[in-house]
Amino acid sequence: MFKPLELFIGQRYTHSRRRNRFISFISFASMLGIMLGVMVLITILSIMNGFENELRSRILGVVSHVTVSGTDGKLSHWQEAYKQLEKAPHVVGAAPYIQKQVMVANGKLLRGVLMQGIQPELQTNVSDTSFQLLAGSFGDLVPRQYSIILGAGLAEDLQVYPGDKVTVVVPQVQVTPAGVLPRVRRFTVAGVFSSGQQEFDNFSAYIHLEDAGRLFKMPEEVSGVRLKLDDLFKAQSVSQQLQHQLGNQYKVADWSVEHGVFFRAVKMEKIAMSFILFLVVAVALFNLVASLMMAVNDKSADIAILRTFGLEPKRVQRIFMIQGSIIGVIGTVVGAILGVLLASNIHTIIPAIENAFGFKVFPAEVFAISEIPSDLRWSDVALISLAALVFSVLATLYPSWRASQIQPAESLRYE
Numbered sequence: 001m002f003k004p005l006e007l008f009i010g011q012r013y014t015h016s017r018r019r020n021r022f023i024s025f026i027s028f029a030s031m032l033g034i035m036l037g038v039m040v041l042i043t044i045l046s047i048m049n050g051f052e053n054e055l056r057s058r059i060l061g062v063v064s065h066v067t068v069s070g071t072d073g074k075l076s077h078w079q080e081a082y083k084q085l086e087k088a089p090h091v092v093g094a095a096p097y098i099q100k101q102v103m104v105a106n107g108k109l110l111r112g113v114l115m116q117g118i119q120p121e122l123q124t125n126v127s128d129t130s131f132q133l134l135a136g137s138f139g140d141l142v143p144r145q146y147s148i149i150l151g152a153g154l155a156e157d158l159q160v161y162p163g164d165k166v167t168v169v170v171p172q173v174q175v176t177p178a179g180v181l182p183r184v185r186r187f188t189v190a191g192v193f194s195s196g197q198q199e200f201d202n203f204s205a206y207i208h209l210e211d212a213g214r215l216f217k218m219p220e221e222v223s224g225v226r227l228k229l230d231d232l233f234k235a236q237s238v239s240q241q242l243q244h245q246l247g248n249q250y251k252v253a254d255w256s257v258e259h260g261v262f263f264r265a266v267k268m269e270k271i272a273m274s275f276i277l278f279l280v281v282a283v284a285l286f287n288l289v290a291s292l293m294m295a296v297n298d299k300s301a302d303i304a305i306l307r308t309f310g311l312e313p314k315r316v317q318r319i320f321m322i323q324g325s326i327i328g329v330i331g332t333v334v335g336a337i338l339g340v341l342l343a344s345n346i347h348t349i350i351p352a353i354e355n356a357f358g359f360k361v362f363p364a365e366v367f368a369i370s371e372i373p374s375d376l377r378w379s380d381v382a383l384i385s386l387a388a389l390v391f392s393v394l395a396t397l398y399p400s401w402r403a404s405q406i407q408p409a410e411s412l413r414y415e
Helices: 004-014 021-059 078-085 152-158 209-215 232-246 255-298 300-308 313-344 346-357 378-395 397-404 408-412
Strands: 066-070 091-106 109-118 132-135 147-151 165-176 179-194 204-208 224-229 250-254
Touching: 021 255, 021 313, 021 346, 021 378, 066 232, 078 091, 078 224, 078 232, 091 152, 091 209, 109 152, 109 209, 147 152, 147 165, 152 179, 204 209, 224 232, 232 250, 232 255, 250 255, 255 300, 255 313, 255 378, 255 397, 300 313, 313 346, 313 378, 313 397, 378 397
Parallel strands: 109 204, 147 179
Antiparallel strands: 066 224, 066 250, 091 109, 091 165, 091 224, 132 179, 147 204, 165 179
């Protein structure tokens, strides 16, 4: 695109050794700023992508992609709806459930719990891979044996282990000869699970669907049917189709109704963080403009001599565009390489820093995610690199135009 003369002079002007070393320093500072900005942008975006994926897998691993229930919170004749729903497009798993708030007690220890009645043989169809049973299995939930599986945090708070007994108090009263009393049932702890989400593990428990039906006086009803989709981002369209297909006697909801605001907030935070970090590149670009303007003033006599030899203004403009572009290209390429290396090895770099200085960036007892995840996306790398290159070229336009407007007679008058 450029002729060898412009390229040769532009390369020579990139490092001004003899006349003004300060210009070389400003050029190096501009290159360093672009490099650091690109590196930090790639690294931070990769980390935020990793956090978003981690939160999505943990939150959506314990909530339903789509739920189908009755308009009054109960679903009668759920077997018919279940057969219809498991054949729906994009549905890879379905399971009925009963969900109620209860109190679980062990002696003087009492906790509020979200109790869920499930069918063990169907629950694995809608459970996420992050869901782990630390003790026992869903097969231990046998009807009429009143077994219960507790979250790891809940079991720790109640100080119980598999085989221990807990008391479940249902916030529904029953009339007895002794008066009006809450409904109480003793359960045997059959297992402990971990979902990877501390808030869920601290307040959740599972029992068999049939036991839940008797406990909550719902012998032929369930709260609804959970659906797992092959693509969770199709949940909204699938729920709309199912609502239209099933009719108004059913209530269809997807995960975005309850958790969509949270993920939109994460996305907005990522956009805001990208904008803030791009200001680092913007400062480097201003330094690039300043260094080119200083170079134009420093080389005005050289430009005048070149003009007297017949060099056209457009070719003079190209010289300084090449000079600024070289700085932008080197800074962008080096920054992209360092950013990719840093983002790809963040899982080993951060533990090394933590071990060296003796602290945890995200303590497990405070944060739900104790390790810094990273999801390097080449589309982000390409977008950041392309934006840095384009803005680097744009930053050269005004200084190079000023260089092309230098008049030889005016510049050589005092030489």
